[in-house]
Amino acid sequence: MALEEILTPAFLIGLGAATFRVTTPLIIGALGQLYEQRSGVLDLTDEGIMVMGAFTAFVLAYFTGNLWGGMLLGAVTGALIGWFFSYMTVELGTDQAVTGVVITLTSYGLVSYLTRAIYGGSYIQIKSQFEEVSIPYLSDIPVLGDVFFKQNIWVYIALASAPILHVVMYRTAYGLKMRAVGDNPKAADSLGINVYRTRYISVIFGTMLSGLAGAYMSLAYVPAFSENIISGRGWIIIALVYFGTWKPAYVLAGSFLFGFIEAFQLRVQAVYQGLPYQLLLMLPYLMTIVAVVAVAKRKELMPAALCVHYKREAG
Amino acid sequence: MVALRMSQLATLLRSNGLSLVTVALALAVSFGIGAVLIAADGVNPLIAYALILEGAYGDSYRMAESLIKMTTLLLIGLGIVVSFRCAIWNIGAEGQFLVGALAGTWFAITFPTLPFYIMVPGVLLLSIVGGGIWSGVLGILKAKLEVSEVITSLMMNYIGFWFFHWAISGPMQDLTSPGWAITPAVAEAARLPILIQGTRLHAGVIVAFLGVVAVYFLMWKTTVGFQIRACGLNMKASLYAGINVPRTAVLVTFISGAFAGLAGAIEMMGFQYRLMEGFSPGYGGMGIIVALLGKLNPVGAGLAAFLFGGLLVGADTMGRITGISIFLVAVLQGIIVIIVLAAEHWKFFKERYALWLLRRS
Numbered sequence: 014m015a016l017e018e019i020l021t022p023a024f025l026i027g028l029g030a031a032t033f034r035v036t037t038p039l040i041i042g043a044l045g046q047l048y049e050q051r052s053g054v055l056d057l058t059d060e061g062i063m064v065m066g067a068f069t070a071f072v073l074a075y076f077t078g079n080l081w082g083g084m085l086l087g088a089v090t091g092a093l094i095g096w097f098f099s100y101m102t103v104e105l106g107t108d109q110a111v112t113g114v115v116i117t118l119t120s121y122g123l124v125s126y127l128t129r130a131i132y133g134g135s136y137i138q139i140k141s142q143f144e145e146v147s148i149p150y151l152s153d154i155p156v157l158g159d160v161f162f163k164q165n166i167w168v169y170i171a172l173a174s175a176p177i178l179h180v181v182m183y184r185t186a187y188g189l190k191m192r193a194v195g196d197n198p199k200a201a202d203s204l205g206i207n208v209y210r211t212r213y214i215s216v217i218f219g220t221m222l223s224g225l226a227g228a229y230m231s232l233a234y235v236p237a238f239s240e241n242i243i244s245g246r247g248w249i250i251i252a253l254v255y256f257g258t259w260k261p262a263y264v265l266a267g268s269f270l271f272g273f274i275e276a277f278q279l280r281v282q283a284v285y286q287g288l289p290y291q292l293l294l295m296l297p298y299l300m301t302i303v304a305v306v307a308v309a310k311r312k313e314l315m316p317a318a319l320c321v322h323y324k325r326e327a328g
Numbered sequence: 329m330v331a332l333r334m335s336q337l338a339t340l341l342r343s344n345g346l347s348l349v350t351v352a353l354a355l356a357v358s359f360g361i362g363a364v365l366i367a368a369d370g371v372n373p374l375i376a377y378a379l380i381l382e383g384a385y386g387d388s389y390r391m392a393e394s395l396i397k398m399t400t401l402l403l404i405g406l407g408i409v410v411s412f413r414c415a416i417w418n419i420g421a422e423g424q425f426l427v428g429a430l431a432g433t434w435f436a437i438t439f440p441t442l443p444f445y446i447m448v449p450g451v452l453l454l455s456i457v458g459g460g461i462w463s464g465v466l467g468i469l470k471a472k473l474e475v476s477e478v479i480t481s482l483m484m485n486y487i488g489f490w491f492f493h494w495a496i497s498g499p500m501q502d503l504t505s506p507g508w509a510i511t512p513a514v515a516e517a518a519r520l521p522i523l524i525q526g527t528r529l530h531a532g533v534i535v536a537f538l539g540v541v542a543v544y545f546l547m548w549k550t551t552v553g554f555q556i557r558a559c560g561l562n563m564k565a566s567l568y569a570g571i572n573v574p575r576t577a578v579l580v581t582f583i584s585g586a587f588a589g590l591a592g593a594i595e596m597m598g599f600q601y602r603l604m605e606g607f608s609p610g611y612g613g614m615g616i617i618v619a620l621l622g623k624l625n626p627v628g629a630g631l632a633a634f635l636f637g638g639l640l641v642g643a644d645t646m647g648r649i650t651g652i653s654i655f656l657v658a659v660l661q662g663i664i665v666i667i668v669l670a671a672e673h674w675k676f677f678k679e680r681y682a683l684w685l686l687r688r689s
Binding site for chain 2: 055057101105106107108110111112114115116118119120121122123125126129130244245248251252255289291292294295298299301302305306309310
């Protein structure tokens with residue numbers, strides 16, 4: 014089956030709609046990670062937090078049927094892990110990259126263990142998920158209606174949050190403090206900004222969003238849980254912040270690009286037999302490398318104190 | 329003369345005593361949390377831990393199994409020791425392990441009739457080069473374009489995994505088992521000799537020990553090793569001192585990938601004799617943890633690998649009897665390292681250490 018035969022209108026409409034569904038967790042997670050990185054913390058716990066968020070949200074929803082409660086629990090899980098990560102890296106001063114990776118590895122182990130302990134298996138389905146919400150009138154528009162206005166509620170929430178987070182970052186006092194702390198913590202400190210508290214807040218906020226993104230995966234994206242549910246999205250989210258050169262608008266655009274590629278790869282896999290599916294599965298990760306290489310030389314856009322522990326010294 | 333040696337030994341013990349205390353604390357906390365997890369699954373933790381211990385070191389067969397696991401973990405960990413000492417955060421060990429094993433196995437399957445004195449070096453060489461290149465590419469990107477090695481190495485894990493999967497389900501697939509992602513078993517000539525009859529302990533364990541010596545020698549007895557450590561401690565100062573930092577970065581990523589690839593070859597030639605889905609149950613991540621727990625020291629990594637190898641084997645045995653999932657090990661490992669990392673920075677320890685230094689001077 015040739016490629017042209019696949020690109021039918023029906024396929025493209027489905028692809029458009031799917032792109033939004035796939036991009037949503039990336040948006041949520043990437044904006045959170047953006048806040049963290051802008052304040053100077055490179056948070057490699059994202060992958061681990063997402064799987065923990067997905068798991069806790071799933072378990073709650075599985076046993077109580079409460080989807081919103083599940084999402085909340087996912088966010089809380091993320092915040093708790095973020096608080097711990099913050100304690101280790103911001104307060105104690107352990108290396109951010111190493112600590113993040115270790116927390117992620119531990120999270121994966123914990124989730125795999127608990128999945129088997131509770132369910133006895135590694136792939137479980139759930140009966141309910143966040144259903145599509147068709148926006149009245151708008152969803153009746155041909156083509157556009159199907160693509161834009163028939164999504165689950167979290168798609169709309171994620172899209173709405175993007176401009177809000179942009180405003181907070183650039184037009185509020187907190188946003189200014191956050192950016193100051195990420196670029197020059199010493200100067201910020203001398204101006205009376207509490208570097209530790211600012212970083213704590215941005216990390217916990219960012220990890221809360223990651224937990225939420227993870228919960229989305231198991232409650233809205235697919236009505237199921239498996240330990241492979243995240244498969245690297247957490248890392249891609251981190252790369253997205255790099256790719257978006259630490260600006261919310263570009264991070265949003267980058268998220269859509271990656272969401273599109275993933276949605277495309279998923280749909281093509283089902284239809285096109287010409288390429289081995291493993292090669293298609295590699296696409297998002299290859300793209301991430303390309304993306305990071307593409308912005309590599311623009312180091313001046315990076316928060317200057319990213320990944321550097323700030324230690325308050327006398328004088 | 330003897331007095332001098334004794335005081336040196338005393339200093340060594342005292343300065344590392346702090347590390348031993350933190351490791352002991354880490355073990356205690358992690359086993360405590362593990363006990364909670366085990367109890368939550370309805371099993372008596374004391375029995376579980378006893379079973380782990382017995383399963384790991386209970387008899388010579390079990391001890392051999394632990395040493396086999398140690399071999400793989402240690403080889404990967406050694407590479408990461410080199411890389412992390414240079415402050416190059418190469419997290420791609422999993423992908424390098426798989427790709428290295430793939431390269432070596434390709435050689436063994438493509439030329440199955442070679443005699444062992446060509447086969448074994450060939451497999452080893454290809455694995456080392458395969459793993460090295462898979463990792464070295466990232467070093468070049470870092471050196472030339474300042475690309476973060478953390479992100480690229482993580483991505484290469486997934487790319488490597490799918491490449492591996494494609495190869496063993498496609499071109500290298502065992503035609504006698506259609507539909508399975510598995511390669512044919514390699515010829516006898518490509519299998520490492522068993523060292524102790526009645527066990528599965530293979531010659532790879534010798535390679536691992538040699539690796540410890542090699543890394544120690546490299547890092548502390550050669551100029552290159554000094555440069556590597558210097559770059560890790562202070563990159564700017566090293567640049568000013570005339571050290572070729574970019575070239576060191578490339579070298580270090582290649583070395584760490586080479587070790588991971590070597591581990592893959594040894595695992596295949598000594599233990600599995602073929603590649604299949606699940607060839608690596610996360611050895612890459614465990615190797616990182618081994619290196620960290622070993623305080624980025626080859627001997628430390630050896631001890632950590634021995635501990636974790638035993639933990640894996642013991643937990644597997646224990647799991648068969650009690651139904652506790654082996655992923656408990658991953659949790660225990662992670663908690664141990666987290667505590668060790670945190671303890672290094674805890675004020676309590678810092679103050680005690682500072683006081684100790686003051687008293688000495």
